[in-house]
Amino acid sequence: MTAHNRRRTAEGPEIPWRGPAREGKAAQNLMGLNSLPAYDFHSPRVFVAGALAAGTETALGSASGHYLRNVLRLREGAEVLAFNGKDGEWLAVLSGTSKRSTLTMQKQTRPQTEARDLHYLFAPLKHERLDYMVQKAIEMGASRLQPVLTRHTQVKRVNVERMRANAIEAAEQCGVLNVADISEPMTLARAIAARKPDRLLVFCDEEAEVNNPIEALADARPSPTAMLPLTMSSPNELQSIAVLVGPEGGFAEDERAALMKLPNTVRLSLGPRILRADTAAVAALALVQAMLGDWR
Numbered sequence: 001m002t003a004h005n006r007r008r009t010a011e012g013p014e015i016p017w018r019g020p021a022r023e024g025k026a027a028q029n030l031m032g033l034n035s036l037p038a039y040d041f042h043s044p045r046v047f048v049a050g051a052l053a054a055g056t057e058t059a060l061g062s063a064s065g066h067y068l069r070n071v072l073r074l075r076e077g078a079e080v081l082a083f084n085g086k087d088g089e090w091l092a093v094l095s096g097t098s099k100r101s102t103l104t105m106q107k108q109t110r111p112q113t114e115a116r117d118l119h120y121l122f123a124p125l126k127h128e129r130l131d132y133m134v135q136k137a138i139e140m141g142a143s144r145l146q147p148v149l150t151r152h153t154q155v156k157r158v159n160v161e162r163m164r165a166n167a168i169e170a171a172e173q174c175g176v177l178n179v180a181d182i183s184e185p186m187t188l189a190r191a192i193a194a195r196k197p198d199r200l201l202v203f204c205d206e207e208a209e210v211n212n213p214i215e216a217l218a219d220a221r222p223s224p225t226a227m228l229p230l231t232m233s234s235p236n237e238l239q240s241i242a243v244l245v246g247p248e249g250g251f252a253e254d255e256r257a258a259l260m261k262l263p264n265t266v267r268l269s270l271g272p273r274i275l276r277a278d279t280a281a282v283a284a285l286a287l288v289q290a291m292l293g294d295w296r
């Protein structure tokens with residue numbers, strides 16, 4: 001199954017705690033039940049390429065058109081939400097034929113938010129596990145996905161387009177407004193050489209001494225501005241961060257040594273058990289978001 005063969009069911013995106021999506025309720029559902037930014041969980045949501053503004057008409061790509069028309073069986077006049085990663089989220093009305101569907105923007109439902117500068121660097125995995133890892137990284141708020149080829153990485157070729165499709169699908173399903181950059185693979189040596197030292201590196205190392213990850217990450221918060229070179233972020237600014245997770249074969253000793261020499265790096269243990277790389281992705285991003293990002 002390709003990423004374009006949406007895994008969503010005819011009832012729409014399955015939101016476990018709220019039940020299946022309903023059609024055409026976009027307008028009524030916009031004011032959520034709680035004080036979090038109003039977010040409509042029920043309306044179908046699609047990524048579109050063009051600019052979005054009131055009255056703009058956007059032709060849908062074939063995958064989105066197929067999903068709305070043939071999977072969800074939406075008719076002309078159905079309301080959907082559209083976003084492009086730049087102009088916020090819009091309530092839109094569907095028109096056209098099933099082969100050539102168009103969305104007309106009605107009104108903005110959420111303004112664009114700024115993406116957190118959180119890079120996720122990872123040794124690529126095979127097929128479905130890579131799909132899963134990409135989706136989870138997007139759900140966890142990564143702003144850039146960078147495949148990194150390490151000594152023990154078994155996958156040498158990465159389908160970047162498939163990664164992009166998975167990233168967009170995850171953003172569509174999970175109300176994410178920012179569309180992450182998906183980068184071409186690079187070797188670990190190049191990633192190390194290209195790294196800017198003011199980007200905190202959270203190096204997830206299966207051989208790190210098991211220590212409290214909360215304390216390790218709290219220590220990595222920027223110290224008072226006076227202590228920092230001008231190029232570094234102030235304590236009130238959100239840090240630029242990169243999280244690195246290795247391949248199923250783990251890091252080689254020389255790779256570990258090179259990573260540990262880098263400045264502004266936290267060598268993070270994710271606990272006493274070895275996690276599979278896709279699990280490590282979610283665990284590490286949750287810890288980093290909790291300590292340095294979303295919940296800070």
Ligand code: SAH
Nearest residue numbers: 204205206245246248249250269270275280
């Ligand atoms: N084959 C290796 C495990 C690699 S797990 C071994 O048996 O030792 C894949 C990647 O997930 C690791 O490179 C690391 O980045 C991350 N990871 C898994 N478990 C971890 C842990 N307990 N602490 C920190 N990172 C972990």
